Amino acid sequence: MPEAAVPVALVTGARKGIGRYLAEHLLARGYQVEGCSRGPADWEAEGYRHHELDVADEGAVKALFAEIQKRQGxxxxxxxxxGVASMNHVLLTPDATAARLLGTNFHGTFLMCREAAKVMRRRKYGRIVNVSTIAVPMQLEGESLYAASKGAVETFTRVFAREVADFGITCNIVGPTPIETDLIRNVPKDKIDGILQRLAIKRLGRFEDVANVIDFFVRPESDYVTGQVIYLGGVS
Amino acid sequence: MTDQVDNNSLDRAAVIEIVVAGVREALVLASPEAETTELTEETRLIGAGAVLDSLGLVTAVLEIEQRLADEHDLVVVLADERAMSQKHSPFRSVGALTDYVLRLAAENTHA
Known part of the structure; x- marks a missing residue:
């Protein structure tokens, strides 16, 4: 089976925003990058391949990893x-919203981790980074389901990290503060300002801040770091 | 659970060979002398008298899934809900697991 000469990375939600930034960041660092989202990407780059799929669709996720294994090795x-977010009082949150949040944020992460680990274990090497949010430790009002879905990701990650450690795979979490993306577009400014005032470092996050933590987690030298969460902005 | 249906060459003998190879791979990873362990259709994979421990079973299942994908373009999840809830687990023996793979393959072909 052929094996790509350079490392291969997969970024979910790569159509826009931080996902696109991270895909381009990894490309610049010498990775072949596979990306996915539910819709087509409106950008392209040499070394980048986009896949359209729902991360919570088991069949589609299986097919994606089978294709990557076959083509990249x-x-x-x-x-x-x-990830998807929904800012709403819990008493005004539709059931369908709850299912959608847990589907993409938690179920999707589970499926991607499971299938990625199956491919990574063949070379006894892998670095997985899951994205959480400071809404988990800060218990932000209006974000109960979003925070709960990411809280599930955090607990899953800690246990998963133990289960795949024998395969040379690490799994860690970065928890960003609010960043200027579509995810917070509809959040009132005073709400964002209120969150920033509770941070140790009182500013919005930047894509670079997230990439910096991911760079640390995915370094080959970080093979003794797993099941950890790093929150940005001084949140703990 | 597949995007491939090219598994026409998947007869029972071929599947037994894959299941045995997957189990042996898991055994050898735990102990190199397992290279010569005799594995038959009756070999128990879980429960009393099983040749694999829990991590070994995980490795064996993944190896078998991988070989089915690599050698027969058959993309399946062996540990699906049906498998995990059956009274008589398909993971109980080499023969039972072989039958389960053949059943999944047939369903994929007819999907």
């Missing part, structure tokens, strides 16, 4: 960035 890095 390896997967070094997975960044589970795909």
């Amino acid at each position: 390896r997967l070094d890095v997975l960044v589970n960035n795909a």
Whole structure:
């Protein structure tokens, strides 16, 4: 089976925003990058291949990894960035919203981790980074389901990290603060300002801040770091 | 659970060979002398008298899934809900697991 000469990374939710930034960042660092989202990407780059799929669709996820295994022969890095948010009082939150949040944020992360680990274990090497949020430790009002779905990702990650450690795979979490993306587009400014005032470092996050933590987690030298969460902005 | 249906060459003998190879791979990873362990259709994979421990079973299942994908373009999840809830687990023996793979393959072909 052929094996790509350079490391291969997969970034979910790569159509836009931070996912696109991370895909381009990994490309610049010498990775072949596979990306996915539910819709087509409106950007392209040499070394980048986009896949249209729902991360919570088991059949589609299985097919994606089978294709990557066959074409690339390896997967070094997975960044589970795909996520949806819904800011609403819990008493005004539709059931369908709850299912959608848990589907993409948690179920999707589980499926991607499971299938990625199957490919990574063949070379006894893998780096997985799941994206959480400071809404988990800060218990932000209006984000109960979003925070709960990411809280599930955090607990899953800690246990998963133990289960795949024998395969040379690490799995860690970066928890960003609010960043200027579509995810917070509809959040009132005073709400964002209120969150920033509770941070140790009182500013919005930047894509670079997230990439910096991911760079640390995916370094080959970080093979003794797993099941950890790094929150940005000084949140703990 | 597949995007491929090219598994016409998948007869029972071929599947037994894949299941045995997957189990042997898991055994050898745990102990190199397992290279010569005799594996038959009756070999128990889980429960009393099983040749694999829990991590070994995980490795064996993944190896078998991988070989089915690589050699027969058959993309399946062996540990699906049906398998995990059956009274008589398809993971109980080499023969039972072989039958389960053949059943999944047939369903994929007819999907």
